[in-house]
Amino acid sequence: MSLVLDPAAQDLLFREARTANTFTDEPVTDEQIQAVYDLIKYGPTSMNQSPLRITLVRSAEARERLVGLMADGNKEKTGKAPLVAILSADNEFHHELPTLFPHFEGAKDMFEGFGREARESQATLNAALQAAYFIIGLRSAGLAAGPMTGADLEGVRKEFLDDDHTPLMVVNIGRPGENAWFPRSPRLAYDEVVTTV
């Protein structure tokens, strides 16, 4: 009994939550995504960098372009999901640091001096943390997430983003439909993952 989180919440977020491959037709609203964001924005990042950016693909035209960039096995579900989001890292996140990390005046200039490659590495790591918070947040809203890296991500950057943003993944979002998932795959045991020194 080491966990204090309510068992129903454990199930909602981890134990019973699954990556969905089919969805119902029920729309996912901007209000739902805003509620998710307003929860998960508090998740920690290095120096509060908060580099995650979210592109909601809502128009039929944009969805069609995105589907064309997905790996074959991901095209059908990305075409049918009620909502699809592109999650990316803002490699110029340091411009926001005077607001986000106000007690360290030199933060913006420091990251400017580090150069783009170092910023991209930081942005990718911290946006990935936030991508996980976003997945947990969608589950907090009773939604299923279908995160995918199987895509022409460089193509996604060119079609939907710009050179300042690195796409990390595409996420299908909605209520799970029929036969929404495969049987759960095994996980590594504690002793395979954790060592003590």
Place this chain on the structure above:
Amino acid sequence: MSLVLDPAAQDLLFREARTANTFTDEPVTDEQIQAVYDLIKYGPTSMNQSPLRITLVRSAEARERLVGLMADGNKEKTGKAPLVAILSADNEFHHELPTLFPHFEGAKDMFEGFGREARESQATLNAALQAAYFIIGLRSAGLAAGPMTGADLEGVRKEFLDDDHTPLMVVNIGRPGENAWFPRSPRLAYDEVVTTV
């Protein structure tokens, strides 16, 4: 009211949870970390790669070596936290795929063929997702996490890991102590993060 997660759980995991800089003396047990892992192991990764590895730094000797590698601003709290964990990515995760992703027989060979650099990129992204799940999991156990990238991470690799593992961050773990945190820094507004196409 778009969220279905219990408001107390929202507070525990996101709204009231904070990165702690001081801790009480209460020990963090292996049983607590196992309970956290057994919850968060279900969080999704690409092809169930599950590359996160956790090194618990428990001995005084190991703690001293780690403190020496932390950035100056992180040394004191890393020295005093009841437990410190090094989170790393296993760049040879593909050796586990016959177990973790058994319905795709060629997965291990495919990642072997991709080469180390491509695997390291995948491992870093997916271990970062799992690092975020781990932070959420610690909070699920009523513990405060203090994730830090301010360290000589290459030194951490040499002292505690090997060439097959890339350290992502160090996490202080315990119950928050006195004056455990600074005032919460601002977050970006929804419209600054989310765009629609």
